Amino acid sequence: MHFWDKHKTITSYYELLSGEVCDQYGLTQMEYDILMFLHDNPQYNTAAEIVKIRKSTKSHVSTSLKKLENKGLVERIQSKDNKKHIEIILLDKAELIVEAGLNAQKQFAKNVLSGLTEEEKQVCINIFDKICNNAEEHLGKYKKNANEK
Template identity: 70%
Template sequence: MFFWDQHKTITSCYELFTRKVCDRYQLTQMEYDILMFLHNNPKYNTAADIVKIRKSTKSHVSTSLKSLENKGLIERIQSTRNKKHIEIVILNKAESIIEDGMKAQKEFAKNALDGLTKEEKYMCMAVFNKICANADAYLKKYAEGENEKLFLL
């Protein structure tokens, strides 16, 4: 399937645009991605949210969050009502990284979508969202099926 082989081209291109930011601030790609995810999605501010939405592994997210915390870029705040609920807050020290990251993301989008009309951009987003929704639905069905198989054993 050509499309699936080509998605790595898009990811590689994105990483070229963001590499300058990562190098400048001595971040791994995962640390950068998490920081930008938290900025772009403020309502998803827990490690579990990052794992679930970004489809990242718990260990990679945990390691990256610890590193970001050690660098003074984020803080984890434990809920007073639920000790298991820990929110992640971006600290002021990360402002310049976020600013440069936003510029890199805009530059990437401009280049990746070059030559597309506004209508084509919306169509592309709609089709991509449908593909993702289909994949998510299948993954949920698969996970439920796997859980049922475990109970049968």
């Protein structure tokens, strides 16, 4: 499928740029992705939310969070009201990594969107959002049907 092949090219380029940050700071791609996710989405700061929104496996997220905690980049804070609710916060030590990640993301966006007008960029965002929403809808239907069997 042409779209899928092109999508892989875009993903590969992003992973190349983010991989440089990972190499510099001794992180796996998953650890990097979690740090950037927590920075970009502070309202979704539990392991369950990371798994659900990023569509990652529980085991990968759990393992990566443990490594990030051991590196002093995140801290898990247990709720006083609900012992099962554990929030994850970025620590100051993660700031340099996040800054490098943001720079990599800016470079990625600048390069892949070069030559596009602001209007064309907005059209791309709108179309991509529709494609993602369609995929999300059909994925949900598929999972619902699979659970009913």
